[in-house]
Amino acid sequence: MVKHSRWLIQDADQSEQILERMQTHFLPDLICHEQDTLTFYDDFEWRLWRKDFLLASNIRGQIILTEGNDSQTFDNEVSPSFARSFRNQNLSDRLWQVSDIRRLLPMAEVETSVREYALRNFEDEKKVCKLVITRSGYADMWELTSMRGYDKDYREALSCILEAEPENPERHLYRLSLELLDIKPGKYKSKPKTKVPPEMASADACSKMVRKMWKNVRINEDGIIQDLDTEFLHQYRVALRRMRALFAQMKNYIGPEQSLWFKDALGDLARETNRLRDLDVYLEDRDYYFGLVPEKLQPGLEELFQHFTRERNREQKRVAAYLQNTPYLNKVSAIEETLKSCPSEPGEKGHLPIAEVAAQRIRKRYKQIAKDAALIHDQTPDDDVHEIRLDCKKLRYLLEFFGPVLDKERVRPVMQALKKLQDNLGRFNDYSVQRESLEHYLENHKTSEEIQKAVHALSGVLFMKQQKEREQVCGQLEDFLADDVRQLIKQLTQPTSMAQSSKGSPA
Template sequence: MKPLAQLSRQLPAPATLQELADELGKKYTVQDAPAQTTTLHFYDSFDWRLYSNALLCFEQNNGLHLTDPVGRDLVPSLPISGEAPGFYWQLPDSALKQKLAPVLEMRTLLLQSSFSQTTRQLRILNKDEKTVATLILSELRVETGESDQPICSVQLHQVRGYEKWFQRLEQDLEAFGSPQPCTKEQDLKTALAAKGRSPQDYSSKFSVTLKSDMAALTAAKSIYRDLLGTMQKNEQGILDDLDSEFLHDFRVAIRRTRSGLDMIKKALEPKISARFKEEFRYLGKITGPVRDLDVYLLMEEDYKAMLPDHLQKGLHYFFEDLAEQRKKEQEKLVQALQSSQYKTIIKDWEKYLRQKKNTEATEKTPVIGIMAKKIIRKRFERVLRDGRAIDTDSPDESLHRLRIQGKKLRYCLEFFSSLYPPKEMKRLIKQLKNLQNNLGLFNDLSVQQDMLNNYLASLKPGSGKAKKMGAAIGGLLTNLYHEQQQVRTEFEAAFRCFSSQENISLYENLFATEQKPNR
């Protein structure tokens, strides 16, 4: 059946709402219901995973709703009170929980926006006193601390079978305000805009727009500024230990910065470059232990699935111990991030990146357009060369090195992606991602086995608990080993795709420099 028509218009002020109601009262029989006020709390992960998947999650009248952008419930709402719902696994078993799980994964729900909404329903009646259309007059209030002027709008909803009434009212409304989408998403956008925000105002994806005639130093600085921004945005979430991904994004920004300092060598003054390479290496070091433990803790469900029932107890002890270790490491991390050493690094780096005066130095550097091509070509050729040298007898170490090279290529493609056609860049990145997935998985499995082996070696023999843990870890090691063997056999196919003639030509065409490539 045809969906019911609806529309919304934004009105300038509460007075206009009354004007509209009066005007309708003159033309129609109107039944006016008393105004109702509710408060809405919108929740999403820090990186807007729900919104990006066309989902809205909000609490209203003590119920947690999951809707589409229009505002239609996708699953029955859950009774909750007050506080943010947290991780999906903390919710009671329900269709809502099931729907959230694959989208949110390890991210926690945070309060993104709160507002109160006063609505007044007007029903338009025909001569039988039957409702033939419904209007909702709404005043939305966000606590901004500034003015308390509400944002006003009107919605018109069709009643099935009474299309002509809708059309008449639609014409009547044209004299009032301006059209806007008639959706819940619009309410969210309106509320965020009142605070100078918008949905998806944080994303872990790197995105900086460069121009090819920019001086390399200017370009490099804007890349680093963006990465520093990512770090700063995630800092509080790490300190508050909200979920594992604040630290993850923070560390990716560190790695990208280090990679940039390495690859875009000639852009920065050598002294600066040398200092911050060292500083970012330090930042990588202090953030490492918690992340490593997070990775294992996130594996808990996977590990559980690998082992039979009688080994689960040992596994449980193992994870208890990891959680305990993480607690200690987290404390150290918080101390490090609150130390003056950390604050000085960030302050100095920010100050340097915001300096606009060093024109002399800036002009000395070449333009980024030329430099980017050289860097990408170099990284690509390196991955190609190293990858081609790998055969079935090559040691694991060679795959690990290739993974690092792949990462560097990925970072520089992303840094400079705005300089090239988006369609092609997307293809290159997708192709590379395939290879990286294989190498990444292979590496993860090695690291996990190493860690488990070390853990096994550190267990004090004798106690029943140690025996149980030993058995569980043994079981995991066997599984991981077989999985790793499987991943290794898949490398060849992944690399063959990456090194296809088609892919090589794509690189050559996009990043052609004066001299002929040397393949």
């Protein structure tokens, strides 16, 4: 059985003393000694770091991936850009599970020195252990590995190390080295939570929330301009959409006139990016669409996606220029100035505690869904189903915005139940929108016969998928309006729940 151990030696001189001590027991044969500069990468949201991964590259085309205390080296690799860009499938898959479509960006460099020794015995100079010493600015990491059949020699070598009373590292040397450089994740979150006391006036609480959301709008602009990855645009739009939703649902508390102004101003910003986002979604789902049509029609689909790619490149340049032009910057300045005075004229109920208002709004929205759902049946027009979808989206926003003000633990099961319904309604809507978008493209572009055949075939498949989702709507609504979910809503919005939240909130 192969044995392995890892230790940290803080003092470089002490490392050399241990090596000298080992020379009385073994013949240390230096196999290689390499100086290296490791460049560490992560995505904009630090997803790798948060999942205890580290990704590094060096000038020799190697990629080093650490997971917890374990590390693996991949040779002959490309410089990091996206998870799917790596040659090694295992490496690509592991990174894809964490970083998905986000671009990998350089975050730090660490100078290292790696010495690998074969520890040989005196009798016949057989290799009995492998010793690797990695030196960084933080410490020396000693890794000792036994050769099969030489357990006694391994224990002897290990005793030489243990005499120095080394640290047993809880984290990998590279992570400790980065922490020494004060490298740490940013605070950015795609859906930021804002701490507000339950007793805070609802108008003031909403104002505090939207100001935090606005930061996400601005922080994503540079990534869109540089076209680093498509998620920057997506999260830019999510932030705008969440702000508009809050102003729309809380207008009577923030103030109707100012809420309408914000809703229109934010809508203007989002509208300029609609087509670019549509094209991003098509191109990200390219393989999925190809899997929906027969192979003989795929050349037409390939031609269509070539058109989409060219249009996407033009549209990205247009949006990047738009985000840097004077009219856009003037709109941004106007929004930021108005945010400073928000709420300028709170509604009559704007003084009410946010917890009380949140509970009332959530109850009302759930009752509205129940009322509309009672009219839904298998023959209900699609437009009415879309209205239910919008009601569910409004409820989700309310739960996301105000759930923490009420009771986070009670929000979670409600969100889980709502997600099942929303997934069904979302797919139903997506298939409808995709069909309309494809038909609109044919109507407004001169296309080949191959493209037209492929689009009609794809549209037919999407229609069948839409109908399949439509068949599940009544059952999903019934589940969401069942007694257990009603009880969860009641518990979440009852006064005792708000009182418990108040006890745990910051003063």
